[in-house]
Amino acid sequence: xxxxxxxxxxxxxxxxxxxxxxxxxxxxxxxxxxxxxxxxxxxxxxxxxxxxxxxxxxxxxxxxxxxxxxxxxxxxxxxxxxxxxxxxxxxxxxxxxxxxxxxxxxxxxxxxxxxxxxxxxxxxxxxxxxxxxxxxxxxxxxxxxxxxxxxxxxxxxxxxxxxxxxxxxxxxxxxxxxxxxxxxxxxxxxxxxxxxxxxxxxxxxxxxxxxxxxxxxxxxxxxxxxxxxxxxxxxxxxxxxxxxxxxxxx
Amino acid sequence: xxxxxxxxxxxxxxxxxxxxxxxxxxxxxxxxxxxxxxxxxxxxxxxxxxxxxxxxxxxxxxxxxxxxxxxxxxxxxxxxxxxxxxxxxxxxxxxxxxxxxxxxxxxxxxxxxxxxxxxxxxxxxxxxxxxxxxxxxxxxxxxxxxxxxxxxxxxxxxxxxxxxxxxxxxxxxxxxxxxxxxxxxxxxxxxxxxxxxxxxxxxxxxxxxxxxxxxxxxxxxxxxxxxxxxxxxxxxxxxxxxxxxxxxxxxxxxxxxxxxxxxxxxxxxxxxxxxxxxxxxxxxxxxxxxxxxxx
Numbered sequence: 337x338x339x340x341x342x343x344x345x346x347x348x349x350x351x352x353x354x355x356x357x358x359x360x361x362x363x364x365x366x367x368x369x370x371x372x373x374x375x376x377x378x379x380x381x382x383x384x385x386x387x388x389x390x391x392x393x394x395x396x397x398x399x400x401x402x403x404x405x406x407x408x409x410x411x412x413x414x415x416x417x418x419x420x421x422x423x424x425x426x427x428x429x430x431x432x433x434x435x436x437x438x439x440x441x442x443x444x445x446x447x448x449x450x451x452x453x454x455x456x457x458x459x460x461x462x463x464x465x466x467x468x469x470x471x472x473x474x475x476x477x478x479x480x481x482x483x484x485x486x487x488x489x490x491x492x493x494x495x496x497x498x499x500x501x502x503x504x505x506x507x508x509x510x511x512x513x514x515x516x517x518x519x520x521x522x523x524x525x526x527x528x529x530x531x532x533x534x535x536x537x538x539x540x541x542x543x544x545x546x547x548x549x550x551x552x553x554x555x556x557x558x559x560x561x562x563x564x565x566x567x568x569x570x571x572x573x574x575x576x577x578x579x580x581x582x583x584x585x586x
Numbered sequence: 587x588x589x590x591x592x593x594x595x596x597x598x599x600x601x602x603x604x605x606x607x608x609x610x611x612x613x614x615x616x617x618x619x620x621x622x623x624x625x626x627x628x629x630x631x632x633x634x635x636x637x638x639x640x641x642x643x644x645x646x647x648x649x650x651x652x653x654x655x656x657x658x659x660x661x662x663x664x665x666x667x668x669x670x671x672x673x674x675x676x677x678x679x680x681x682x683x684x685x686x687x688x689x690x691x692x693x694x695x696x697x698x699x700x701x702x703x704x705x706x707x708x709x710x711x712x713x714x715x716x717x718x719x720x721x722x723x724x725x726x727x728x729x730x731x732x733x734x735x736x737x738x739x740x741x742x743x744x745x746x747x748x749x750x751x752x753x754x755x756x757x758x759x760x761x762x763x764x765x766x767x768x769x770x771x772x773x774x775x776x777x778x779x780x781x782x783x784x785x786x787x788x789x790x791x792x793x794x795x796x797x798x799x800x801x802x803x804x805x806x807x808x809x810x811x812x813x814x815x816x817x818x819x820x821x822x823x824x825x826x827x828x829x830x831x832x833x834x835x836x837x838x839x840x841x842x843x844x845x846x847x848x849x850x851x852x853x854x855x856x857x858x859x860x861x862x863x864x865x866x867x868x869x870x871x872x873x874x875x876x877x878x879x880x881x
Contacts, residue, residue, distance in 0.1 A: 343682055351673050409669040412722070415634040416683070418655040585597065586636060 340417065340426035348430050353399050357392045361438055364388045365445055374453040380471040383449060385442035386479050386543045387511060389435060390486045394507025397431045397490035402500040410586055424578050428491060435483035443476055466547075474547030481566050482543045486510075488570040489536075492577030495584060515540045519554060533557050539566045587612050587761055588633070588730055593641035595625075595632045595785075602628045603639070603785045610730065610761045610778075615752060617776035617793075618765040619867060625785040626765040630665055630732050633763070634658060645730065662728040664736060668719025672708035676718050679707055685726045693721050696751060698744070712739035720748060724755065731755070733764045737771050749775055773863050781870060788874050796866070804839055806832040807855040808846060817845050833859065 348354055368383040381387075404410040417423050460468055486507070493503040518537035522529050532538075533556035541555035542562045555562055588610040595603035602625050610616055618626050632639050635650045635658060643650040648657035670679050676699060684690040694703050697717050702710070707718065716739045723731050737745050752762055752775050766772045779796050781789035789796065808814045811830045818825050818832070823842060826833040834842060839856065846853065861869065 346678075346682065347671060347674070350671075350678065403671075407669065407671055408665075408667045409671060411631075411634075411636065411665050412663070412669045412683070414636055415655055415658050415661070415663065418653065586631075 337422055337426065340422050341429060344426045344430040345433075348400060348434065351400070351403075353396055354434065357396050357434070357438065358441060360392055361385060361388055361442060362445065365442065365449070369449055369453065374449070376454075376456065376468060376471075379446060379450050379454055379468060380475055380547055381544075382442045382446045382472070382475065382479075385439075385446070386475050389438050389442065389479055390482055390540070390543075391507055391511040392438065393431070393435050393483050393486045394490040394493075394510070395504045396434060397487045398494040398500050398503035398507075400431055401427060401491055401494045402498075402503075405498075405586075414586065420582050421578065424491070424574075424581055428487060428574070431487050431491075432484055435487060436480060439476055439479050439483070442479075443472070446472065471547040475543060478543040478546040481563055482540060484570045485539055485542075485566045485573075488573035488577065492573040492580065495577050495580035510537070510540070522556060529556050534565060536569055538562075539569055542566050587646060588763075589642070589644045590633065591642040591644075593629075593632060593639050593643060595628055595637050595639040597628065597637065601785065603632060606641075606782075606785075606787050608780055608787060608790045610763060612729070612759040612761055613756050614778055615756050615762045615764065615776045616778045616780055617769075617772040618763055618780050618782065619769060619772065620765075620782035621871065624782045626782060627666060627734055628785075629782065630663070630734055630763065630765065633732060634661070634663055634665070660726070660729040661732065662723035662725060662730075663732040663734075664719040664723045665732065665734045668715045669722065670707045670710075670715055670718055673706065675706055676703040676710070676714075676721075679718060680721060680725065683722060683725050689727070690725060693724055697721055697747060713741055713744055716740055717744060717748075720751075724751070727758075728760055730761045730763070733762065735766055736764060737766060737768055745771065769863050769867065781867060783871055783874050786874075789870060802836050803859045803861070804834050804836055805855065805857055805859050806834055806842065806853070808832075809852045809854055813849055813851050814846065817849050817851070818842070821845055831855075 365383040365385055365388075368378065372378060378384075404413060413423055414420065456468065466474075489510075490503055490507065493506055494500065497503055497506075514537040518532075518535055518540075521535065522532050522538075525532060538555055538557065539562065541551055541557070545551035545555055545557075545562055546559055549559065552558060557565060590609070591607050593603055593606045594601060606629060618629070620626050628637065631637050633643055633650065635643075635652055635655050638652055645657035645661070650657050671682075674682075677694075680690050680694070680703075681687075694700055697720065699714070699717055699721065702714060707715065710718065716736070720733070720736055723733060736748060740748060749771075752764075756762060756777075762775075764772060764776065773793075776793055778792050779789060780787055806814075806825075807830055811827075814832065815827065821841070823838050823845075824835060836858070843853070843856070
């Protein structure tokens with residue numbers, strides 16, 4: 337497994353998309369700083385990074401797997417390894433680690449931007465007797481959990497759709513419309529809320545709810561439930577994605 | 587070393603390989619030939635455990651299955667197109683698999699890749715990519731190397747270089763299974779030939795035995811063609827008549843001479859017809875197609 341991880345890390349770090357993802361995040365955060373008034377909300381949502389990271393991740397994740405088929409390197413990868421699980425999990429681990437790197441960069445940039453633009457101390461109480469730092473950390477945790485959901489989803493989608501552009505399209509739709517559709521569904525069919533609250537589009541609220549518990553009223557899931565929901569969906573996506581990968585013709 | 591026994595390969599529900607059996611010994615250079623769609627690439631992928639199959643494949647008595655690839659650690663392969671990461675340099679592509687960096691450097695210089703090996707592979711020409719693909723297949727002193735159309739895109743010098751390298755590795759015990767449409771090129775290196783058609787192995791012979799087929803037919807002219815036709819027909823001897831020249835099989839030449847002598851028909855010409863390698867392959871394929879139709 338370590339050999340596979342090292343090889344995947346080597347490939348990932350040499351791809352332009354790895355650097356492009358970081359630059360895109362920095363540019364989008366800078367755009368947010370320049371166009372929106374800096375306040376507590378901006379800080380705790382890391383100048384929009386909480387929303388951008390999942391979108392970047394779905395594109396990076398699917399591209400990283402799709403390129404093996406595109407370059408025909410999947411042939412060597414498969415025959416040199418006995419365990420297809422090992423290949424799948426090593427790729428998954430590397431891409432999720434990348435989301436950790438993106439989240440760290442976003443947090444560091446948030447600290448830098450805040451120190452220049454917004455003087456309210458980190459220890460200041462904001463919502464529900466929580467400090468700005470508590471809220472930020474809640475969002476960081478939520479972003480990392482949702483990144484796992486998104487990475488496993490992007491791997492499953494690239495195995496299912498086999499077309500990178502289609503997966504990126506689904507990712508963008510999920511990032512921009514997912515939460516709105518989920519809320520609209522639950523508002524339209526109130527009697528079905530006990531079921532609808534578990535829909536995959538609702539899982540995106542983990543990025544906001546951990547820092548801001550009142551979001552429970554929107555997602556209709558407790559913090560523990562939404563974390564569990566994200567992890568269960570990630571496990572389902574891993575198993576389905578792997579089954580598709582195992583049976584994919586080369 | 588490699589034993590393929592009663593292998594049937596399916597893609598979806600379609601059977602691509604039917605009951606394939608053959609052996610490859612250390613140092614053998616096997617030419618795998620057959621028309622387009624005969625199943626050459628599928629057979630190679632099957633040996634690499636990349637397809638569903640039944641039957642047995644063993645490498646040094648260790649089974650290879652779709653889920654057991656341990657025996658393939660000492661196998662190198664280039665299937666269809668070179669498997670190269672374009673965003674890595676040639677050197678980095680090799681480093682992903684190389685276990686001995688000194689041997690890797692030797693291989694780079696043997697294939698004359700030193701001038702561009704540190705450039706990103708996305709800028710490589712078709713021939714440069716092909717050489718890198720061959721280098722990846724030859725890394726780590728493999729026991730068996732599977733090459734699908736290895737001479738694709740190679741210039742004359744590179745073709746000669748690769749041919750020499752194949753012979754050099756084979757002399758050290760590496761076995762090769764090579765498919766190519768350029769039969770003349772295969773002919774220069776192979777020690778054994780496997781001819782495949784419609785997923786079935788129809789010839790599996792050492793090249794020396796296969797070469798004997800070159801003189802399998804004779805041409806015959808006699809002073810009385812009409813009487814010759816009657817005599818051959820009466821004795822149920824197969825022939826093809828073109829003008830006044832008969833094409834006969836080599837195993838019948840003595841019998842025919844005896845029959846014609848008894849009929850007092852004198853021979854004007856009896857000589858072997860030399861077929862080249864391509865003609866033999868085409869004849870064998872036609873023969874198999876005929877057998878299929880007879881069935």
